[in-house]
Amino acid sequence: SQTIHQWPATLVQPVGSPLSLECTVEGTSNPNLYWYRQAAGRGLQLLFYSVGIGQISSEVPQNLSASRPQDRQFILSSKKLLLSDSGFYLCAWSGLSGRGNQPQHFGDGTRLSIL
Amino acid sequence: QKEVEQDPGPLSVPEGAIVSLNCTYSNSAFQYFMWYRQYSRKGPELLMYTYSSGNKEDGRFTAQVDKSSKYISLFIRDSQPSDSATYLCAPSPMDSSYKLIFGSGTRLLVRP
Numbered sequence: 349s350q351t352i353h354q355w356p357a358t359l360v361q362p363v364g365s366p367l368s369l370e371c372t373v374e375g376t377s378n379p380n381l382y383w384y385r386q387a388a389g390r391g392l393q394l395l396f397y398s399v400g401i402g403q404i405s406s407e408v409p410q411n412l413s414a415s416r417p418q419d420r421q422f423i424l425s426s427k428k429l430l431l432s433d434s435g436f437y438l439c440a441w442s443g444l445s446g447r448g449n450q451p452q453h454f455g456d457g458t459r460l461s462i463l
Numbered sequence: 464q465k466e467v468e469q470d471p472g473p474l475s476v477p478e479g480a481i482v483s484l485n486c487t488y489s490n491s492a493f494q495y496f497m498w499y500r501q502y503s504r505k506g507p508e509l510l511m512y513t514y515s516s517g518n519k520e521d522g523r524f525t526a527q528v529d530k531s532s533k534y535i536s537l538f539i540r541d542s543q544p545s546d547s548a549t550y551l552c553a554p555s556p557m558d559s560s561y562k563l564i565f566g567s568g569t570r571l572l573v574r575p
Contacts, residue, residue, distance in 0.1 A: 354506075391467075391551065391567040392507070438506050451497050452563060454506035 354455035371439030486552035493554035
């Protein structure tokens with residue numbers, strides 16, 4: 349069966365520091381990968397998605413970047429964190445289908461606090 | 464107008480009640496409809512996945528889609544305290560973008 353791992357679960361960082369969040373998927377090949385941010389009491393905002401190694405699409409202009417160095421690894425980064433980067437970051441994967449969209453499956457997230 | 468709207472709740476019901484959670488959307492291109500359950504401090508968990516209009520049942524859960532009204536419902540029968548969570552609807556268009564558009568979620572509390 350497929351599993352998705354995110355770490356760390358919780359992170360406290362000072363303003364201006366760099367960031368690296370990692371997500372890996374097991375049990376599937378060539379998944380679509382996604383990074384979301386969820387603000388308190390709000391829905392999920394798609395930040396990036398990737399359909400293959402080195403292929404990254406950005407949904408919103410921001411202080412963050414994403415990379416996919418391996419088929420089942422997705423990394424969210426920042427060179428200098430802002431206070432507004434605080435939030436709950438979720439990684440997700442979906443399979444490929446020849447007919448429309450496949451549901452997405454989420455990791456347990458990283459709660460990021462910027463001080 | 465938001466693409467997907469949900470009443471934020473909280474919706475508080477006694478154990479054993481039938482729960483109705485609803486979602487409206489504005490984009491007629493949405494063809495796939497998903498419901499996720501999210502416990503506090505956890506990632507969303509897929510509950511139901513339906514395509515086009517009609518009903519789909521899975522155990523105590525029934526998803527209903529009315530595309531003519533752009534209205535989506537999730538019914539929970541015999542609700543349990545363990546059903547207490549936030550429920551997110553997520554419609555998606557049939558295209559190659561693989562994007563889901565999430566509602567902000569309805570918080571459900573099932574009282575023992």
